[in-house]
Each structure stands twice: as C-alpha cells, then as structure tokens.
Ligand SMILES: Cc1ncc(COP(=O)(O)O)c(C=O)c1O
C-alpha cells in the first residue's frame with residue numbers, strides 16, 4: 001500500500017494520521033485512499049492503451065457508492081452480479097450502457113431491471129438462462145444484448161474457493177458447447193449476440209493462465225465468425241492478483257502487451273472486469289486492541305474487528321499484514337489477532353510479532369477488496385463505517401451502522 005507511511009512513528013494514509021480517524025469515527029473502520037484507487041485505475045488504462053478497451057470494475061470487490069462514483073468519473077464501466085449491484089451503480093452515477101451483468105442465477109426481476117436500465121450486455125451462464133432472458137425481453141418488447149460466459153477449463157493456479165474457470169466449477173458454459181449455444185441465441189427473436197465473456201478465477205499471480213484463456217476465447221470467436229456470428233466485444237474478466245504478503249502479482253503492463261499482440265488487427269473491443277487489483281491495496285481496516293490475553297501456548301490480542309468485518313482470513317485462511325498504528329517501546333510479543341465473535345474461526349492473523357498494549361490501534365492492510373463488501377451482521381454486530389481520504393481531506397462515505405438499523409424490519413409475533 002504505497003500511500004501508507006509513517007510520520008514521527010504515526011501511521012498515515014495519504015496526509016491523514018490514522019489515530020485521529022479512530023478517535024473521531026471509532027473502530028472498526030475501513031479507510032481508503034483516493035490517490036491509490038485512482039492510480040490503480042490509471043495503471044489499467046495505461047497498460048491497455050494500445051487496445052480499444054473498456055474497464056468494467058467488478059462491483060463485488062467493493063461496492064461503496066463513493067468508490068463506484070470515483071471510477072465512473074474516470075470512465076469505468078461495471079461488472080455486476082445482482083439487481084442490488086445495478087442499483088448501486090446507478091445511484092453512484094454509473095453509465096448503464098457500460099454495465100455487464102454476470103452471475104449464474106439472474107432472476108427475472110433482475111433481468112427486467114437491467115433491461116430497463118439499458119445495460120451493455122448480459123453474460124449468460126447457461127442455456128436455461130438464455131431462454132428466460134429471451135422470454136423476459138420479449139414480454140418487455142425489448143431485445144437483450146448477450147454474451148456467453150465460457151468456461152475455458154484453464155487452471156488459474158489460485159485458491160480452490162476462488163477458481164472459476166475449471167470444468168468442475170459452476171460458472172459459465174463449457175467452451176466446446178458454446179458454438180451451438182451461440183447459434184441458438186442468434187436464432188431467438190429477443191436476443192442480440194454481441195460478445196463473449198470469460199473469467200477464470202481471482203487472485204491470480206501468474207499471467208500464463210490468463211493468456212491461455214484469452215487464446216481459447218479468441219479461437220472460439222474465430223470459429224463463430226466463420227459461422228457468420230460476428231461479435232463486438234471480448235470480455236476477458238478480472239482475476240489479476242495483488243500483493244498481500246510476498247506474492248508477485250502479474251505485471252499489468254506485460255498483460256497489456258500480451259493482449260495488444262493478440263488483439264492486433266481484430267475488430268472486437270476488449271472488456272476487462274478487474275475487482276481486487278483496483279481496490280485491494282487502496283484500503284485498510286483499522287481496529288483497536290480491546291484485550292491482551294497471554295496464554296500458556298500462545299498470546300491473543302483480542303481486537304474490536306472480527307470475521308464479520310473482514311471474512312477473508314476465516315474463509316480462505318487469507319493473509320493480511322497487520323501493523324501497529326503507533327510505535328511503542330514495549331517488547332514485541334507473538335500474538336494471534338482474533339475478534340470477539342464466538343467462533344474459533346474468528347481470527348484475523350496468526351503468530352504476528354507486535355509491540356502493543358491494550359487500547360492500541362492496529363491496521364489490517366490490503367483490505368480494500370472483499371472486505372466491507374463481504375461484511376455481515378453475525379453476532380448482531382453493526383457494520384463498520386468507511387472513510388475516503390483525499391490528501392488531507394477526510395470524507396465519511398458510509399456511516400457506522402446503528403443498532404436501530406440492525407433491528408429495523410423485524411417483527412414480533414403475538
Ligand atoms: C464474473 C467476475 N468478474 C470479475 C471478478 C473480479 O475478479 P477480481 O477481483 O479477481 O479481479 C469476479 C470475481 O472473481 C467475477 O466473478
């Protein structure tokens with residue numbers, strides 16, 4: 001996270017000391033850097049400048065309106081997977097004409113909302129979905145633009161829970177079946193075939209699976225063209241990883257060069273659906289140490305953030321670097337950093353050496369992606385607030401959830 005630095009021992013994001021944020025807004029608190037968000041977006045725009053393209057930010061990575069709005073103003077499109085994400089994009093001022101709609105379980109209502117909004121494309125993931133969309137669009141007197149999400153059966157070499165492009169995964173249609181599905185789609189009255197889509201997994205640290213998947217998709221596009229089905233765009237999904245610990249994420253410029261070569265002389269526009277690589281290293285989660293609990297085998301630092309705030313460690317045993325916000329002269333000890341939730345799986349990091357005392361602040365780094373967007377209310381914990389830092393300006397972009405909001409909508413039965 002390169003907008004993070006220390007001044008006189010105090011951790012700052014851009015020009016703002018994190019301890020002042022904790023005092024003012026409380027903890028747990030998500031904090032994002034505008035400069036980091038914008039520079040991540042610009043890095044994509046530069047890396048792919050040689051190829052006509054559209055960056056469709058994957059909203060699921062972080063769906064805060066303020067972040068969607070920043071990207072919309074930079075010209076981004078959006079990859080959505082629900083009616084809720086569509087509503088967020090529209091509320092944030094996103095252009096519906098730059099929205100692609102992925103996901104294996106789109107409901108008829110979600111299809112209607114997306115057709116009403118006038119999205120760029122539905123990424124279909126099954127034949128049944130194709131028939132449903134044809135019916136829904138026909139009932140509305142509209143023609144739905146469609147792509148198939150094809151599953152190229154490429155091993156993305158990532159955590160099995162976030163691999164999506166293998167035969168055994170629920171996503172997409174087998175690439176071998178795609179030509180027949182495209183012919184079917186082209187024959188239906190309320191669908192217009194416009195593209196193809198593929199997304200093989202997340203947190204990829206190797207470029208070669210992305211390049212292999214691109215080759216397979218381009219072969220399919222050529223087969224379809226020979227069959228008289230010309231596409232306007234080729235969507236190669238997201239998946240570029242980030243550094244959490246010691247990973248070497250793919251170099252975007254190199255990825256851009258690889259795709260520029262493959263797209264040279266082609267007429268189709270390139271679409272990309274990056275999520276994590278745009279927001280992951282632009283955000284952190286600030287938390288306060290409630291208790292230090294020394295034990296016979298290990299020491300625990302019990303903090304006020306938990307798996308409901310940041311689920312990735314519990315779900316994938318994901319690693320997030322954890323640093324003290326201030327500097328202490330006390331000796332460092334080895335701690336498991338755990339939350340207050342009643343689950344053994346409620347941990348944020350194991351065996352971290354930290355010089356801390358009760359009441360100190362910790363920052364969990366690289367928490368901008370799949371942090372707040374995966375937060376829950378488990379143990380009836382209100383969700384955290386979110387802050388966007390812009391140099392020395394502090395913007396509260398989401399208020400901390402209140403207990404009233406937590407209970408709203410529930411009824412007793414008499
Ligand atoms: C369809 C689709 N597109 C894009 C993304 C974004 O992926 P990432 O955050 O790895 O860039 C995902 C999540 O993996 C996804 O499921």
Ligand SMILES: N[C@@H](CCCC[NH3+])C(=O)O
Nearest residue numbers: 060162202203312369370
């Ligand atoms: N939620 C995952 C990524 C899943 C990507 C969604 N297809 C993570 O935190 O790493």
